[in-house]
Amino acid sequence: MARIGFIGTGEITAAMVRGLQGQGHKILVSARNANMAATLAAEVAEVSIAPNDQVVAGSDVVFLCLMAKVAETVLTGLPFRAGQTVISVMVDAPLAKLRAWCAPTTDISITIPLPPIAQGGCPLPVYPASPALEALFGARNLVIPLQSETAINAHLAASAICSPMLDQLLTAGQWLAGFTGDRDAAEAYVGTMIRCYLPERPASGELADALQKLSTEGGLNATLRAHMSSAKTMMTEGLDGFRTRVGLGQKDQA
Numbered sequence: 001m002a003r004i005g006f007i008g009t010g011e012i013t014a015a016m017v018r019g020l021q022g023q024g025h026k027i028l029v030s031a032r033n034a035n036m037a038a039t040l041a042a043e044v045a046e047v048s049i050a051p052n053d054q055v056v057a058g059s060d061v062v063f064l065c066l067m068a069k070v071a072e073t074v075l076t077g078l079p080f081r082a083g084q085t086v087i088s089v090m091v092d093a094p095l096a097k098l099r100a101w102c103a104p105t106t107d108i109s110i111t112i113p114l115p116p117i118a119q120g121g122c123p124l125p126v127y128p129a130s131p132a133l134e135a136l137f138g139a140r141n142l143v144i145p146l147q148s149e150t151a152i153n154a155h156l157a158a159s160a161i162c163s164p165m166l167d168q169l170l171t172a173g174q175w176l177a178g179f180t181g182d183r184d185a186a187e188a189y190v191g192t193m194i195r196c197y198l199p200e201r202p203a204s205g206e207l208a209d210a211l212q213k214l215s216t217e218g219g220l221n222a223t224l225r226a227h228m229s230s231a232k233t234m235m236t237e238g239l240d241g242f243r244t245r246v247g248l249g250q251k252d253q254a
């Protein structure tokens with residue numbers, strides 16, 4: 001049993017709390033957002049609502065789930081203690097700032113949960129490696145320890161591909177439904193089709209092999225891929241656009 005606290009009770013806290021449900025932990029969540037805190041307390045037996053200072057004082061592991069723009073104001077002055085484990089999920093909050101805001105503890109990691117963590121099967125890149133994250137979420141999710149802050153920053157940027165990828169699937173599903181008249185079935189088809197190419201952790205070269213097998217000259221897949229080839233450049237350019245924001249430096253400095 002662990003004592004786990006969440007500062008900032010929004011969408012990602014709700015998903016993480018639901019993912020921890022039923023494991024006998026004691027979970028404290030911030031009183032704000034009040035509606036979400038009340039929903040979680042009603043839904044998850046292990047959850048209690050508390051002011052931020054009591055969340056920190058009463059937890060061994062504290063997850064920081066605020067928007068970064070309010071983090072300094074909210075976190076500075078909370079009773080963090082030496083040796084306490086802090087795990088931030090915040091974009092735009094580098095380790096140097098987290099160390100200043102959460103002093104005196106230095107056991108601070110950054111991870112990137114996604115809403116499907118509520119059900120499990122979510123990749124959790126983390127830097128520095130966090131035994132607490134592994135203990136809490138590792139049984140149902142793939143915890144991926146990284147070797148540098150640059151690596152976690154790059155994973156943060158790469159996590160932005162979820163939205164355009166889902167958008168592409170929905171676009172294809174919509175097109176298909178234009179002929180079948182069944183939008184739900186069309187979305188289910190494209191979603192399941194793509195998922196069957198995606199094992200939980202693809203082995204080395206597995207995705208490239210799958211792509212190669214979809215490259216028959218003149219075939220439907222190869223033809224559509226060639227038509228959409230500019231999307232590859234746009235993806236790389238879009239990710240590069242995050243370099244300054246996530247602290248990766250400019251391209252010629254990499």
Ligand SMILES: NC(=O)c1ccc[n+]([C@@H]2O[C@H](COP(=O)([O-])OP(=O)(O)OC[C@H]3O[C@@H](n4cnc5c(N)ncnc54)[C@H](OP(=O)(O)O)[C@@H]3O)[C@@H](O)[C@H]2O)c1
Binds near residue numbers: 011
């Ligand atoms: N959502 C995702 O898929 C996702 C994935 C990975 C990482 N993240 C990161 O997770 C963080 C939170 O994202 P989110 O989507 O969960 O946002 P969110 O739903 O807006 O949650 C943030 C919460 O912080 C609360 N808050 C504001 N001021 C506070 C204070 N003084 N004390 C306590 N709580 C306070 C807000 O309450 P009010 O509503 O009352 O203002 C809100 O409920 C962000 O840094 C984001 O980058 C999100």
